[in-house]
Amino acid sequence: MEGFEGCPGSKMMTFKGQKDRNTEQAVGKVLSQLSQWPIQMHLISPSAPYYQNADVLLTADCVAYALGGFHRDYLENRSIAIACPKLDSGQEIYLEKIKAWFDEARINTLTVLIMQVPCCTGLLNLAQQAAQAASRKVPIKYIVVGVQGEILQEEWAAA
Amino acid sequence: MDENSDILKVMHEDHTHARGLVKAMLDALERRDQKTIAENLMAYRDLLTEHIRKEDEILYPWMDNQLSTRQVGELFAKFAEAEQQMGFSPDKYKHLIDQLEIKFEKRRIEDGRI
Numbered sequence A: 001m002e003g004f005e006g007c008p009g010s011k012m013m014t015f016k017g018q019k020d021r022n023t024e025q026a027v028g029k030v031l032s033q034l035s036q037w038p039i040q041m042h043l044i045s046p047s048a049p050y051y052q053n054a055d056v057l058l059t060a061d062c063v064a065y066a067l068g069g070f071h072r073d074y075l076e077n078r079s080i081a082i083a084c085p086k087l088d089s090g091q092e093i094y095l096e097k098i099k100a101w102f103d104e105a106r107i108n109t110l111t112v113l114i115m116q117v118p119c120c121t122g123l124l125n126l127a128q129q130a131a132q133a134a135s136r137k138v139p140i141k142y143i144v145v146g147v148q149g150e151i152l153q154e155e156w157a158a159a
Numbered sequence B: 001m002d003e004n005s006d007i008l009k010v011m012h013e014d015h016t017h018a019r020g021l022v023k024a025m026l027d028a029l030e031r032r033d034q035k036t037i038a039e040n041l042m043a044y045r046d047l048l049t050e051h052i053r054k055e056d057e058i059l060y061p062w063m064d065n066q067l068s069t070r071q072v073g074e075l076f077a078k079f080a081e082a083e084q085q086m087g088f089s090p091d092k093y094k095h096l097i098d099q100l101e102i103k104f105e106k107r108r109i110e111d112g113r114i
Helices: A070-075 A091-103 A118-133 B006-031 B034-066 B069-086 B090-110
Strands: A055-060 A079-083 A109-115 A140-145 A151-156
Touching: A055 A070, A055 A118, A055 B069, A079 A091, A091 A109, A091 A118, A109 A118, A109 B069, A118 A140, B006 B034
Parallel strands: A055 A079, A055 A109, A109 A140
Antiparallel strands: A140 A151
16 A cells, blocks of 8 residues: 555555466365364463474464465464464463473474564564573474465574 | 485584594693694684584585474484483583683783784
């Protein structure tokens, strides 16, 4: 939207007709890879059995909508929690829950999936703060997703 | 992951070479042979510098492509366990290096080499 100023996370855009025709299209019914409930960060218990020794995804709310292959490429064989670092309140509880994943659930890895908008880095910061506070170290990967579903960055965070 | 891959062979050979240099230094230390100690120390420094470059630029990116996220986590946990058993303490070694740097810098100033 021309002349728009303000938060990039709220900037209006349209992608209609801009899709890559060569990209593989899913055919038929796509199987959900979700293997647990609940998933919202306020509702989950970090001590739930599906987090024990798991490879956990901490995903910003918008990611699963932007990333076309989210279930197949990221959710399969993973446990998940979702959150919005811009809009959610009470995020100090998130910090404690992530720390409990590290120390109590003894998760194997944590992958933080965020959108490219600046406010989304808050979720990665939260994970790194929890990692600093935890007594047990776990590798953290972060993946930055573009608003059209492209992977902009995929890195292991410094321990 | 193929344990006989060229990348892993080269990295293993570096470790064997490094252990040889350390052994040569210890033998020279017994004989109080300063020249041999210095030569092997310099060779060790060069080997280590090149080895770390190979790790950063070749080995780790290659491993990143080879290993699943699950395997990375398992490897990380095994390293943490081994380091705990060994009583590995990076701070202890950092402190030793800091002390040596202060000591040799002081000696260099006293010798009028700067």
